[in-house]
Amino acid sequence: MAVRLAGWNDIQWCFSQVKGAVDDDVAEADIISTVEFNHSGELLATGDKGGRVVIFQQEQENKIQSHSRGEYNVYSTFQSHEPEFDYLKSLEIEEKINKIRWLPQKNAAQFLLSTNDKTIKLWKISERDKRPEGYNLKEEDGRYRDPTTVTTLRVPVFRPMDLMVEASPRRIFANAHTYHINSISINSDYETYLSADDLRINLWHLEITDRSFNIVDIKPANMEELTEVITAAEFHPNSCNTFVYSSSKGTIRLCDMRASALCDRHSKLFEEPEDPSNRSFFSEIISSISDVKFSHSGRYMMTRDYLSVKIWDLNMENRPVETYQVHEYLRSKLCSLYENDCIFDKFECCWNGSDSVVMTGSYNNFFRMFDRNTKRDITLEASRENNKPRTVLKPRKVCASGKRKKDEISVDSLDFNKKILHTAWHPKENIIAVATTNNLYIFQDKVN
Amino acid sequence: MFARGLKRKCVDQEEVEEGALAGFSSIPSYSLQRQSLLDMSLVKLQLCHMLVEPNLCRSVLIANTVRQIQEEMTRDGVGRGTAPQSTGRAPLDRLVSTEILCRTVRGPEAGCPVPDLGDGAIQGPLPELYTVDSAEVPRSPQSSLWEMDSPRENRGSFQKSLDQIFETLEHKNPSSMEDLFSDMDSSYYDLDTMLTGMMSSSKPGLCDGLDSFAAAAPSPGSSCKSDLGELDHVVEILVET
Numbered sequence: 001m002a003v004r005l006a007g008w009n010d011i012q013w014c015f016s017q018v019k020g021a022v023d024d025d026v027a028e029a030d031i032i033s034t035v036e037f038n039h040s041g042e043l044l045a046t047g048d049k050g051g052r053v054v055i056f057q058q059e060q061e062n063k064i065q066s067h068s069r070g071e072y073n074v075y076s077t078f079q080s081h082e083p084e085f086d087y088l089k090s091l092e093i094e095e096k097i098n099k100i101r102w103l104p105q106k107n108a109a110q111f112l113l114s115t116n117d118k119t120i121k122l123w124k125i126s127e128r129d130k131r132p133e134g135y136n137l138k139e140e141d142g143r144y145r146d147p148t149t150v151t152t153l154r155v156p157v158f159r160p161m162d163l164m165v166e167a168s169p170r171r172i173f174a175n176a177h178t179y180h181i182n183s184i185s186i187n188s189d190y191e192t193y194l195s196a197d198d199l200r201i202n203l204w205h206l207e208i209t210d211r212s213f214n215i216v217d218i219k220p221a222n223m224e225e226l227t228e229v230i231t232a233a234e235f236h237p238n239s240c241n242t243f244v245y246s247s248s249k250g251t252i253r254l255c256d257m258r259a260s261a262l263c264d265r266h267s268k269l270f271e272e273p274e275d276p277s278n279r280s281f282f283s284e285i286i287s288s289i290s291d292v293k294f295s296h297s298g299r300y301m302m303t304r305d306y307l308s309v310k311i312w313d314l315n316m317e318n319r320p321v322e323t324y325q326v327h328e329y330l331r332s333k334l335c336s337l338y339e340n341d342c343i344f345d346k347f348e349c350c351w352n353g354s355d356s357v358v359m360t361g362s363y364n365n366f367f368r369m370f371d372r373n374t375k376r377d378i379t380l381e382a383s384r385e386n387n388k389p390r391t392v393l394k395p396r397k398v399c400a401s402g403k404r405k406k407d408e409i410s411v412d413s414l415d416f417n418k419k420i421l422h423t424a425w426h427p428k429e430n431i432i433a434v435a436t437t438n439n440l441y442i443f444q445d446k447v448n
Numbered sequence: 449m450f451a452r453g454l455k456r457k458c459v460d461q462e463e464v465e466e467g468a469l470a471g472f473s474s475i476p477s478y479s480l481q482r483q484s485l486l487d488m489s490l491v492k493l494q495l496c497h498m499l500v501e502p503n504l505c506r507s508v509l510i511a512n513t514v515r516q517i518q519e520e521m522t523r524d525g526v527g528r529g530t531a532p533q534s535t536g537r538a539p540l541d542r543l544v545s546t547e548i549l550c551r552t553v554r555g556p557e558a559g560c561p562v563p564d565l566g567d568g569a570i571q572g573p574l575p576e577l578y579t580v581d582s583a584e585v586p587r588s589p590q591s592s593l594w595e596m597d598s599p600r601e602n603r604g605s606f607q608k609s610l611d612q613i614f615e616t617l618e619h620k621n622p623s624s625m626e627d628l629f630s631d632m633d634s635s636y637y638d639l640d641t642m643l644t645g646m647m648s649s650s651k652p653g654l655c656d657g658l659d660s661f662a663a664a665a666p667s668p669g670s671s672c673k674s675d676l677g678e679l680d681h682v683v684e685i686l687v688e689t
Contacts, residue, residue, distance in 0.1 A: 091501050092501070093501075094501070117501075179504055180501075180503075180504065198504040198505060199504075226508060227508060227511075227512055228508065229504055229505045229508050231505060248505050248508055248509055281482075281485060281513055281516055281517060282513070284509065284512055284513065284516070285509045285513065288505070288509060335485070338485075338488070339488060341492075341506075344503075344505075344506050344509070
């Protein structure tokens with residue numbers, strides 16, 4: 001039974017699909033580590049801890065069944081990264097895919113960048129639905145014909161075949177990062193991109209793999225003085241000279257590449273003064289920014305820290321224009337969350353296509369959406385219980401303390417192993433992809 | 449002296465708890481909580497070092513937390529030195545949880561190098577009595593960052609409690625056995641009473657701490673061996689009185 005919140009007249013979120021294994025025993029390699037729609041929304045890519053990329057493609061809308069949009073089906077699967085061994089340091093390099101970013105489509109093929117801790121790769125995904133047949137000198141199976149039997153000349157022709165999707169690595173950008181890559185971002189010039197690790201940001205040209213420019217370096221001369229690291233970075237969606245990077249101390253720096261080659265001096269510093277009433281030993285940890293995303297318009301940016309989502313106006317540095325509490329009920333549990341390391345979980349966040357709603361994940365397979373216009377928020381759950389197509393999702397509520405109402409969940413019964421770190425919103429429609437540990441859920445709004 | 453005769457029996461759990469309740473509220477004090485948070489953080493940092501590829505962001509955040517706690521403890525430590533009413537309890541808070549320090553009490557040979565923090569003021573009269581093991585870390589690129597400055601800080605507060613103990617012996621440097629026993633006055637009994645009093649209102653783990661500390665206290669002197677005969681004699685006298 002659908003429960004409608006006042007103010008949410010437009011959207012009722014319904015289950016659409018779920019991808020991934022059913023059993024509770026999660027294979028480590030299947031843990032989803034990144035989710036990203038392409039620019040048209042037709043393709044949805046996921047990366048996992050085992051170094052694989054799976055791309056889903058949306059079916060063309062079925063005219064007969066007009067009550068739902070096309071389903072997403074597997075389009076291509078490939079092994080993007082393999083585990084490596086760094087012999088100098090005697091350390092293994094994980095094959096886990098940290099980020100995937102799509103390039104805008106220029107021709108028939110699709111291109112994406114995928115990265116693990118150390119190496120970025122440009123993949124070309126192309127379709128093949130024809131093949132040449134009728135070679136003059138070869139049999140159909142490839143063997144060469146006996147030359148004496150060749151008496152006529154014939155030219156091969158293309159004939160249709162079953163669709164085959166091929167992924168091939170076109171560029172490998174390696175050996176530029178000493179520390180772990182946490183972000184990649186493609187510039188609006190579509191020729192360059194940045195990659196950021198804990199202490200440095202590099203600028204690459206998509207065509208050039210043996211060279212990159214270092215544009216930010218916050219490594220101190222003496223590593224013992226290190227107190228702050230880079231946590232995320234992104235190019236501005238419209239200004240090709242502007243990018244931002246966030247830090248573990250809750251600051252965001254906006255840099256202009258026209259100012260100097262090395263952008264160690266920021267153009268703008270975004271930082272909210274600390275609330276003295278909320279000060280604790282964990283204040284710094286929970287202020288660490290886990291994700292930063294520009295709005296599609298480029299006017300705003302959103303940051304995610306442990307307990308909240310903040311929207312910043314690029315023209316105002318001293319505080320965010322909006323702050324949304326994701327799970328404030330966890331504030332009194334910070335010590336336990338520190339003990340079990342959950343306090344270090346890095347949640348991502350995303351905008352909808354019109355920048356009116358933002359979404360982020362939480363624990364217990366809950367995810368939250370905040371409508372910037374109506375100031376309403378909603379908590380939904382990604383669970384196989386509601387897995388009949390077009391089942392409307394029931395809003396969830398966490399009871400912070402005191403009397404627990406019916407259908408509410410108490411903080412103590414939340415499952416902190418079920419965390420939603422990665423979410424993505426279709427660039428044009430109300431379709432969202434939500435990743436639990438090893439499953440990908442796709443939800444759509446109800447189309448009447 | 450503490451090796452025989454004046455051995456304290458490990459007090460029953462009930463007595464410990466009774467004493468504990470009498471001496472403390474049932475909710476752990478802020479300083480105890482803070483101390484356990486510090487210990488937890490240090491353990492986390494050590495685990496970081498043992499991992500193949502430590503997560504730098506996590507390490508930095510934990511190290512910053514450790515630093516914050518230590519800074520606050522230093523500030524409080526300075527404050528406590530001047531507060532007379534809780535002298536019995538203040539050192540106890542620290543002794544109870546600094547098991548780590550107590551366990552590694554040993555001679556003046558250096559452990560892992562501890563960087564100078566510039567807080568030379570904390571240097572007490574017994575800098576070589578114990579050198580706390582920094583985390584014995586396999587050297588990885590990021591690990592050099594995390595030379596343990598914490599033991600130094602803890603040592604500072606531990607120093608203060610030690611100072612208080614040794615003042616009752618009217619001695620600044622007990623590293624020589626002879627010196628330890630040269631003044632056989634009532635101050636010994638004060639020490640014993642004080643230690644026994646602390647013992648009965650603390651966690652059993654304190655036994656180990658103080659025992660190992662006591663055992664190590666007189667060790668470094670090379671002149672000890674020749675004095676052992678005399679020592680036995682002295683101890684017997686003490687025991688009989």
